[in-house]
Amino acid sequence: MPMIQVSVLGSTGYGGIELVRLLTSHPKVKIYKLMSHSYAGKSLSDVYPNFIAHEDICLSELDIDDIADNSQLVFTSLPHGASSKIIPLLYEKGVRIVDLSGDFRYISAKIFEKWYGYKHPRPELLQESTYGLPELHKEDIKKAQLVGNPGCYPTSAILTLAPLIANQLIDPTSIIIDAKSGATGAGRATSVGLNFCEVDGNIKAYNVSTHRHTSEIEQELGLLAGRDIKLSFTPHLLPIKRGILSTIYASLLKSLSFNDIYTLYTKFYKDAPFVSLYLEGKLPEIKYVRGSNQCHIGFALDSRTNRIILVSAIDNLVKGAGGQAIQNMNIMFGLDETMGLPQLGWYL
Amino acid sequence: MPMIQVSVLGSTGYGGIELVRLLTSHPKVKIYKLMSHSYAGKSLSDVYPNFIAHEDICLSELDIDDIADNSQLVFTSLPHGASSKIIPLLYEKGVRIVDLSGDFRYISAKIFEKWYGYKHPRPELLQESTYGLPELHKEDIKKAQLVGNPGCYPTSAILTLAPLIANQLIDPTSIIIDAKSGATGAGRATSVGLNFCEVDGNIKAYNVSTHRHTSEIEQELGLLAGRDIKLSFTPHLLPIKRGILSTIYASLLKSLSFNDIYTLYTKFYKDAPFVSLYLEGKLPEIKYVRGSNQCHIGFALDSRTNRIILVSAIDNLVKGAGGQAIQNMNIMFGLDETMGLPQLGWYL
Amino acid sequence: MPMIQVSVLGSTGYGGIELVRLLTSHPKVKIYKLMSHSYAGKSLSDVYPNFIAHEDICLSELDIDDIADNSQLVFTSLPHGASSKIIPLLYEKGVRIVDLSGDFRYISAKIFEKWYGYKHPRPELLQESTYGLPELHKEDIKKAQLVGNPGCYPTSAILTLAPLIANQLIDPTSIIIDAKSGATGAGRATSVGLNFCEVDGNIKAYNVSTHRHTSEIEQELGLLAGRDIKLSFTPHLLPIKRGILSTIYASLLKSLSFNDIYTLYTKFYKDAPFVSLYLEGKLPEIKYVRGSNQCHIGFALDSRTNRIILVSAIDNLVKGAGGQAIQNMNIMFGLDETMGLPQLGWYL
């Protein structure tokens, strides 16, 4: 099979550069162009010296015609708002796209606009785009031209809750997602609040009850439940670079043993090579998944309160962004879903 | 007023040494003896070189008669189980005691035994001891001979929830406490899991639904509510040294505005110099309280889910341990409650 | 003795806010005004919520006449270049000043200009200013109107080398200072390079052989040596907030035992309450001094290479900035040199 020629828009943000790093070791990918508005004309290793042994990689300005003509797939790693301006131009030229922003993750333009605070410039394209969570939408992804790659927090939350929701085992109004993320989630922006001295030794909650990812989680769980869901989601900023740990609480609708639920998850994820379940008494930690495309899920049952407490861990830059984008690409091009993607977290 | 002569048992653990650090700058305290089983005979600065300018401080073996005769107050910073063996000996000699372990925090020996897993050696002393949370029990503390200094997590959780529970504004069965703590909370033990390389860059949940502090929180909130309370409490280990951030979820029993609740808290804590409330739109972070004896509390209302989400921050070594112990001492000896205690977090 | 009324210019940078934090617990200081160009009009606790219990403190715009009339001492914590514009105005009004920038640390305008890259606007004032390292210049500081508070790296390097240089025991051409600093040293600026994700898990050398502090160290050691000194100084950025560790190498000019040198240091620093020496086999670490105004010094002799290797630790925000500024104030106003200054590092 020939190589897939790809280009990346927004390749020098943290999400973009991690995607590029993973693409460079994918056996079936040839990078056509890396674009960066801020650093166009520079060598990639000027911006990220870890690429010093790849001196030949350069950063370009965007030329829609050129990249549409020469790329089978374009990854867009731009801020929301910027994506929805450029993607329609690529879409009309027939190129396939995986967008890492929030702009094409929604079914309902109304919900998008409520949570993002501005009108969607091309609401009709939302009907054409597919939510790129392979564990739930693999068949649609295969034939999609435009994939909205899921947010980092939603990836973690949806994968953890999907089997329970799909099987109507928990009360949807009881769901509370307390999520903790590394600082790469905020991107490579400069702001006082992201300074080392402000983040190190600290943790903070932010956007309490108002974070946009709430609506993305509610959309996908609502689809599985067959009804509207409203839940509580609280993100926290951790003094680490990578990873999301989500601690999730829900009330059980019937009495279930650990093994009942474990079996249910195993069945639900039998074709999901990137989801791993923990045995009783064990729970995921970020270090187990950092650097990998895995989502690790564990849980405990609390008979005193009739709650299930689930803990899941992903690397926000891999399964929560660039790794999942490549997983989507693999599916779109008929490759093995796991190709070129790390299964093994770094631990250290 | 003359100086209060105090001794510290278990002075070289992380809780103990922070207590000693704070005691050295208390204007009305004279340290009689610091005891350390592991380092008796050494100079304190051999173990903690930050004390190099206090070369004269030495560490001793425990001599019950000697310290009882020469101390007006003994702080015991020993592991639970060890405290309850030694404290009765001191108690019978009439010395006043602030115990930092879990051994004398409970009203019910039965509940203690259920959560700690062994019989309390002197259950009758539980009737004599006072739970040392000054914001709730100041009058009892004034005249107590034996104070059970609260746990770090319970200090944070109880102070945050007390006004709502006391005023019956939330459904107690809905309470979920998702707490995140720095690694000093685990003490100066050596175990692989506390190694720098295991903790840095990581976060983990532990003792999910089984942590002992659950019962301590339930006891105190139950007293305020006038009924038994069962809640969910999940502790997490953060890659930081000091501080606890608690994110707390509860369902409101009636419709209340931010200002209603803010006013309620202000009134509830009008005599509490170490509790600070945040205005709407702001939330505590650990860096704001680190190094201080403050408990910072903020909250947001989510009308979509009818929940209140509260966030509180303390320094687990100060308000969550040694600082609160000194606050108790101040109250026991009729001093200003704030004497010798830092009001101002370090931030950096 | 009455309170000293002080004002702080540039109070919301990292250096400024730490100075303010220390001033608030000084028993003989009353803060008149805190100025902040960026946040004038706001409450200090809006910018630094650790000050929430001091809600009444407000930030002002600079009004030279007002602060000169109402302050006995003004601390200027402004960037170099900005200080030398404002200080002459204050100086002419007769107010005493401790400047934390590099603008008034030099004897020679020529050397200043070579290393700072621009003409000094008021070179004649350099003759009036005193280098505020109390361990070397206490008598001059007592009567100074204008004190140039030393840089953080120079404080650490000069105190560590002074006894050897003053006694001509090392070859000045052999001196190499390899210094490692926490990120607060870079101030509260926003730049990609200071983002948490760029600093955490990393260390880098910067300004190799060109850092301005080189010239400050050379000036002071040159004065002690009675000859020009040229040395190598390499700063590094550590993934920590506070503290400088300097590892210093020099060739011994004669054979000396550990005790010979230890005795020499003890004598040299007999009146220096903030310098502590380590016994043989022990060396300072940053955690021993963090939060204190101490400079800890230790050393080892290497007979194989005939070198002495010295290690010193300070808190760059305290002894390296605001703490030393207060120490200078104490001396200028005839107070005990240690008043209001922490002697005891936090360790945790």
Next chain:
Amino acid sequence: MPMIQVSVLGSTGYGGIELVRLLTSHPKVKIYKLMSHSYAGKSLSDVYPNFIAHEDICLSELDIDDIADNSQLVFTSLPHGASSKIIPLLYEKGVRIVDLSGDFRYISAKIFEKWYGYKHPRPELLQESTYGLPELHKEDIKKAQLVGNPGCYPTSAILTLAPLIANQLIDPTSIIIDAKSGATGAGRATSVGLNFCEVDGNIKAYNVSTHRHTSEIEQELGLLAGRDIKLSFTPHLLPIKRGILSTIYASLLKSLSFNDIYTLYTKFYKDAPFVSLYLEGKLPEIKYVRGSNQCHIGFALDSRTNRIILVSAIDNLVKGAGGQAIQNMNIMFGLDETMGLPQLGWYL
């Protein structure tokens, strides 16, 4: 070409597990057995849950005959002292060995014994072993049965200095190596000093002028120089997990431009795919190499002091341990030297 069957002794230390992680993605390696004295009988994922998707990997007790019969190469990642007891047994059975301890890195038993403090049990084997730094000894490694894999610090220091020493451009008596390492360098031991709370926010120098790696660096540079070399080497413990940054000082013997030296290095390392040089004005940082097998080298010239200051960065677990061990294996078995080894640091 068939797969190389390998076994690993000491596979659950930090060095061992990183080697295993890298081996699992090597296209020409089949792991026969992983041995672990502490965890024999357990699944690898019980000890390192990042291996949860490789549930089938088990840990065994050592059976010399079995592994010698079934492995073409054995990696020994044991403490020094332990290696030299077991390796002779394997050696006599003809199996090829890469030893990651210090036991087989030396030419002279006398020097080994001076720095390690005990008699080498099999000094005659030192004549049979090869120092496994491929950039200097590739031809010997090709045919070696026993390779002593270099220490982490020596890898960094020797690669950085070799071209200057081999070309006699610096004064060997002037060499000072100030090295900073992440905490994985200390292994997975438990000791108070390696606790998160002791390491975080701190840096310390240790084993000043007495660290064993000094002798390893001196041996290899001495070979290149054709004379004995004595140098100063100071290791520091950083609050990071991975990586070594070495800042190296030396006096130039003649006047050389940046380009002269850059050209010299380029030529010296023209066949070294894992050494990268930095252009003028740029210097390596740990984040650029973390996760890769690269050694990045940069330098600055200081005409004021006639010194060259070099900075190099490696990942101590990869180029400083397991990655280099695999590089040696590749050479020993005639594979491409870079096979299965990451060229691209993680940055984030």
